[in-house]
Amino acid sequence: MGSSRLTVVKPQEYKGKWREEFKNSQDIYLELGCGRGRFLCDNASNNKDINYIGIDLKDEVLIYALRRAIDMEMENVRIVPMNINNIEEVFDRDEISRIYVNFCNPWPKERHKKRRLTHTRLLEKYKIFLKPEGEIWFKTDNLELFNESQNYFKESGFNIQYLTYDLHKSNFKGNITTEYEQKFIGLGMKIMFLIVKML
Template sequence: MRNKPWAIDYLESNDQFVDVNNNYSKKIKEFFSKDQPLHIEVGTGMGNFITTLAENNPDINYVGIEIDKNVMIRVTEKVVDLGLENVRLVLLDANKLMDYFNENEVDKVYLNFSDPWPKNRHAKRRLTHSNFLSSYKQLLKENSIVEFKTDNRGLFEFSLISMNTYGMKFENLNLDVHDDEPETNIRTEYEEKFSQRGHKIYWIQASF
């Protein structure tokens, strides 16, 4: 996506929906009008997943985490257009999740089509590496779910091993989501694209 020099100005002008400057660090509940269960998506893509979830589940608060300010513009536009009061967005590096959220504050984590970082030397950047799993465990309430989808077989296999080694319990494994697609599945923009190319979609739901 092309760099937009005005991106930060745009996001800051929509600060009722987007936290660019860590204003709600350690107090995310104050960012919402209602105190409800809290789900977060780490890496929002273009925002179709989180906005659809929020429309379908008005009794849950959603936080979209995204590091790319240009991508965040697209997500913000969707949230603003839909007037979603139960979605808030945070411009944040996923490595800093525990600097932003409190322990045992989150009810569910979604990881959708994360960057696979295919080179071995970049393994620690994968969002299912043990370093990230440690953060999710801290911020999640007991027995809460991490839900992960990818079209990348290498990342899927890495994630299975990483989660298993960490001691997570697999609640659901699906090696081809679209073969018998659950009614609850919400397709992301990337999911539609990769599926049309004939890629299988892998899905993991696991708890600590």
């Protein structure tokens, strides 16, 4: 993982310096839990004027994301292996313009809910480095997580801009599918999606 310049193995050293790493002042979009990188790289390919950072804990899936980024010659992508719980150590104030959270672990048991990537505990960390007017785009197939996350966002001072309980039958344009999403669509499952903005 550490052999490619697209991989950042000590991301704490880049806090406040991500634009220097990308060598431009373009917006930076962050995907939390990027998995094999399909969503990340397809977005980066479609939007060369935006920089993308994908974070995941599992090296065994990140290697696929890295290969995809290299094969597609993505200069505007960086892959970061790390635990998202330490996210505030990696980004400085107003450094990120958008955060993507796609099909994160729903952690259904009450005692585990604080581990959710949309929980207020983590939203408060994201607010530190998300720009004013910055957005979070959230997709899931889990109804309980979707409904409870709406409350988390409101509690943390985010305003819901767009919401649908069936993304693929909605009027939303420009959706990029993930690996999970393709599988769920094939099974006839509904994908829930919302966009929130910092107030």
